[in-house]
Amino acid sequence: MLFKDQIDFVSQHIKKNKLRVFMTVLAATMGCAFLIVLASIGFGIQDTMRKEILEDQAITEIEIFQSPDEDLDLSQIRALEQINAIVQRTRMDAAMSSQLEGRSNQESIILTSFEEEKKANLKLSEGRMPVKDNEIIVGYQFAKSLLTEEERKVLEESTEEVIDQKGYTGSLIGKTISMSLQPFELDEAFPEKWDFTIVGVTEKPAKDWFVDTNILMDQSWKDKLEEVYVANMEQENANLFFTSTKIYTSSLEHVKAATDKLKEMGYSVYSVSEQLEQIDVFFMAFKIGLIFVGTIAVLISSIGIFNTMTMAVTERTREIGVMKAIGASPKLIQRLFLMESAWIGIIGTALAVIISYAVSFLANWILPMVVGAALGEESFEGVEMTFSLIPWQLVVIASIISIGVSMISGWRPARKATKIDVIQALRQEL
Structure with a gap:
């Protein structure tokens, strides 16, 4: 069977059960959208804190702590490739x-x-x-x-x-x-x-x-x-x-390297890169936790996909028997059902991404006004807060999780379809 024919076969069976498939896709959409929106909160708060730090101080600045009687070897420091200026x-x-x-x-x-x-x-x-x-x-x-x-x-x-x-x-x-x-x-x-x-x-x-x-x-x-x-x-x-003494590098990318080299020279230093590292480590754990909680919602939606595919196998027992009788291999039959579960996951994920971006946009538009009204315009004035941020990496992770769970949910029913006995399937009444 050609790949085009396989797609037509899957499409026909999906159209026969539009309502059931629609509800299954809706469940997959809600699960994936919940995962993306929930994780986007972590990305949004992290982005806000990073911006706040980078605006409040020079991002290329490295401060050296020195005692009053300590002399710095400025020629040695200036010899570093990343150093742009030494301001005392x-x-x-x-x-x-x-x-x-x-x-x-x-x-x-x-x-x-x-x-x-x-x-x-x-x-x-x-x-x-x-x-x-x-x-x-x-x-x-x-x-x-x-x-x-x-x-x-x-x-x-x-x-x-x-x-x-x-x-x-x-x-x-x-x-x-x-x-x-x-x-x-x-x-x-x-x-x-x-x-x-x-x-x-x-x-x-x-x-x-x-x-x-x-x-x-x-x-x-x-x-x-x-x-x-x-x-x-x-x-x-x-x-x-x-x-x-404050040292300035040519760009933010060089701050970390220059900081490490100054520490190797024995200096006590502080730079924005160290604070950003601490924030990134904290939010990495925080975002992983949010993604984990969101994945639970996706797993819950997988129950609907499993039930839908199990019913599809049961309803098509005779059809599967005919396919086996005319020479269809178990791998082909399994592939057809996996394609159907994958289709549900792909459509659900695509809709979830669209909905998530819409929710994120509305959250960043409405919530600042709500918080401003609650706290007062004066206390919230000048604060640019991002409540939700959806980077492409989050979309990729959520898509892999959602489509992967959909494929896994359809794998068991697909395996069941390959084990249907041909004689019993053909004896089944239409």
Whole structure:
């Protein structure tokens, strides 16, 4: 029998029992759809958490933990192929008292190399990177921290948070600001003053609660600031500067390799890849559990396929006997019934995939509005949450499980059909 004839044979018998086959396909569809939608929740939550992590910090960043007296071998680190930039930011145990157009503030200083910051892709909301020693970059909220004496007095006396309504409202780019060093323990700044030009403003922090009012200046000022501090305080401070080192790779794919090599060198490091690995391991187990639970639904639907195929064999006993009498082999008969059970599984799986994508789309559209209404728009604002995500790998896994279970469910009835006695089958009344 040709393959085309086998398909026609299966199609004819399916059309004879449309209602029964339809209900069986519906059961297979519901089981497979439940498996996909349930597992898609795990994929959706994992995708949301990964995006949250990657948005909250530089994805190519590796932080090295070092003690104050520890010196890093930067030449050895820079020799690694994956390293794109080494940014060492030095914080001073003192602040800069700034004066601009009758406004003032007192903010932290960060000494850095702007060449390395540029390689590390320091993002600015406006302006450019400094090219001269007297050019600086300020934090995104630096302008709002510049207050007049009257505004500062109102702010100190007020119990409400009015800082968002105060501060410098114009652009700081190109403005010349006067600065002087002021230790945190003193009420007044040192008499030495320097004029700096603001050429850049950092971008808005990813976390809304984080306030960036720092001042970034070239690291060449370190010796000068230390000299002024010692001259005015008349004492040296061994812990005047604190340096943090962050390494940036050329891409996210190189973070893991660079992290491992730095650990081999004896450094204590942390990178986003380690956090992502922990999340991936957790969600791998979580998704396997969801797929296992969903597979139970598919197994339940297999009972319907088994019953349908068993009834089909019973109803076609005489027909099977005729086929055997004219020379049909047991393998051919078994193949015909397996093709019928496979057809039920394939159709059910195809419908399940379509339904699952529709349910996933509706869930990602409706649930955010429901959660937003329940929690309040303000608390849910800015949160992009994926409730359901269906990658192609999930579709493949679910299809293999669904079609495989359908084939297994039809195997026993198909084997029974090959063992039907020809004489008894032909004696059966029509």
